Amino acid sequence: MKKEITIGQAQKLTSPNPFCIVSSLKEDGSTNVMALSWWTYVSNHPALVAIATSNKGMTGKNILEREYFAISLVGEELGEAAFKCGTCHGTDCDKAAEFGIPLTKAEDEPVAYVDGARLNIICRLKQAVNLEDHSLYIGEVLKIYGDEDVAAVYAMNGYSTPGVIG
């Protein structure tokens, strides 16, 4: 029998969902970090990725104003701390310092990202699409770092808890 469900219920059914930290630049040059599940690759040649963030948050404004962002797939030991980056806005606190997210960046890189992550993708904004409550930010991939020895963390039971598969 067919059962009609809401988009929120659908998002539970797709769980484990992808999960990453998105870092962006605040006006003072410091780094804001947010928890994010809605990211995807959208092109190989050129390499492009996309994220969808709420229009109420700080991250989207940072990206629109200062172009650069990074996607970091954190390891298991940072799962809980990374989830906490989804509980408040960068306008109210320094989340990386408060929750113990270690950041790194080479001198010639435009934005910091999570040190020791499984995957770090550094991006420059190519296009932004306003979609009412969220906006889609398509990023041109500038550099990718990867470490397959770091276990991938997913968002389990919708977006409730961090978990590792396998």
Ligand SMILES: Cc1cc2nc3c(=O)[nH]c(=O)nc-3n(C[C@H](O)[C@H](O)[C@H](O)COP(=O)(O)O)c2cc1C
């Ligand atoms: C597991 C998890 C996944 C999340 N995924 C998203 C997402 O894909 N898009 C989004 O806009 N917010 C998402 N959030 C909520 C944001 O992290 C939250 O609104 C955050 O406070 C925004 O921070 P900012 O205002 O500093 O940008 C998620 C939160 C959690 C815990």
